[in-house]
Amino acid sequence: MTSTSPIAATSTSTPAPAIALQDLEKSFGAIRIICGIDLVIPAGERHAVIGPNGAGKSTLFHLISGHYRPTAGSIRLNGEEIAGMAPEKINRRGLSRSFQITNIFPQLSVWENIRCATLWSMGYRYAFWRNVERLADAREKTERILSEINLLHRWNVPAGELAYAEQRALEIGLAIAGDASVLLLDEPMAGMSHAETERMVGLIRTVSEGRTLLMIEHDMSVIFGLADKISVLVYGELLASDTPENIKSNAAVQQAYLGTEAA
Template sequence: MSHALVIDDLKKNFGPAEVIRGVNLRVEKGEVHAVIGPNGAGKSTFFNLVSGAFAPTSGEVRLHGQRIDGLAPEKIQQRGLARSFQVSNVFGNLSVFENLRCACFKQSAAGYTFWRPAGSVKRANRRAEEVLAMIGLADLRDSPAGALPYASQRALEIGMTIAGEADVVLLDEPTAGMSNTETTQAIELIRQVAEGRTLMIVEHDMGVVFELADRISVLVYGEIIATGTPEAIRNDPRVKEAYLGEEAA
C-alpha cells in the first residue's frame, strides 16, 4: 500500500525543551490512523508540525511524496491536507451554509482573492450543499453557527475541514466533550468522512480509537513507542506500562 504521509526524524524544540524528539511515521493511503498518548506527550504539537502551524526544528514531512514541512498551512491545504482543531473553529455569526462555503474558498488556490469567477462560486455552492447533507445539518442550513449545540458545531467543523476536498484529513479530538449519544453520531460521521480519504486522528477516548482506527501510534514524551493494529496496541506491554494501563484490559 502506498503512503499518504511519510514523516522522517521530525523534531521540534521550544528553546531548550525538546517536545518532538525524532518521530518517524508512515500513514498508509486510505487508512484511519490514530495517534494516542498521555497529556503532555506532544500530540497537538505533532499535528501542528504536520499541518504547517509550526515549522519543524528538523526532519521532513512528505504528502504524497512531496515535501510540505515548513510550508504555510494554506499552502498545505491547497496540496490536499486539512486539519480540524480541539476547540470549535466556526464563524459564529455566519450561517451553517456560509461557514461551509467560506471553507470551500479558503482551501482553493483562489481562496484569498476578493474577486472570484462565477464558476468558482457555483462550485463552492455545490460543494457546500454536498457537505451540508453529509454532516446532517441541512435542516439548520440558515442558522447562525454560534447558536448550534456543541456536537453540531463539531460536526460543522469536520464539514469545513473536508469542504475543500482534501484527501488527507487530520482530526484533533473530534469527540471531546460529547455525550455517549453524540459520540456515537460523531463516529458515524467520521466513518463517512473516511470513505475515499486518509484520516489521522488524535483522540483520548479509547473506545472511539479502537472502534475507528486501522492502526494506532502511541506518542510518549515526543517519541512514537509503538505502531500497530488496535489488537497489537491493546496487548503491547510497553503501551500498557506507558499509557493504557488497566484501560487496555
C-alpha cells in the first residue's frame, strides 16, 4: 500500500525536512490544545505560524522544542524523531528557540553572554585550569556573532542594561551561537516600535540565511514580508498552510483570523 504520510521516506537524493509533524496532539486532561497536526517544513524555509490568541501556537513551539511531551504523534528534526526528548538534547541536535519573554543572562556582559553559548558548541567544557580569554577560536566566533547582530559596539555592557530591542537581538545571537540549523522565534517583534521592528526584520532575514526559520508573530506586515510559507492555527487545528499570497486570499483564513487586514 502506498504511504500517504507527510513524512514518508524520501530518496537518498532528497534531504529530510527540517521539521516534520505527523498526527501531533497535545491534551491537558480532557482539554485538547493541539489536534492532530500534520506539517512539513523543508530545510531553508522561512515559515510563520499565525492564529488568534489561544490557538495553540506557543504550545506547538513547546512541543517542537521539547518543553512539552506530546500526547500523541511524531516530531522529526532533520529526519530524526525527537518527540518527548529533553530540550537540551534537541538543542544539541540543531534546534534553538527564543521565547516571548526575553531570556538572557542580565548580569553578564553582552560578550560573556555570547561566549558562553559559543564555548559549548565548540566542544569546550568546564576546566578550572583553562583561561577562556586565550581561546582564540571562541573569541573570533563571539566577535563574528556580535557583528552579525549589530551589538559589537556594546560588547562590554551588562546585558540587563541593554535597550529592549537590543536584548531581543542578543537573544537571537544566543540562538545562533550554538550553530543551530533550525531557529524557532516566538514573537520576536513584540513590544517594538516601527523603527525597531524594521531593524529586527533585517536581522532575522540575515541570521536565517542558510537556516530554517519557524516563527510566531502577530505583525501581519512582518509575516507577509518575511515568510516563504504561512500556517494558520485555529483552536489547535491547522486551517491552512500556503504561500503568503494564497493565505491572503483564503476566505476561511480571512473569516477565522485576518479579517479586514487581508484586504
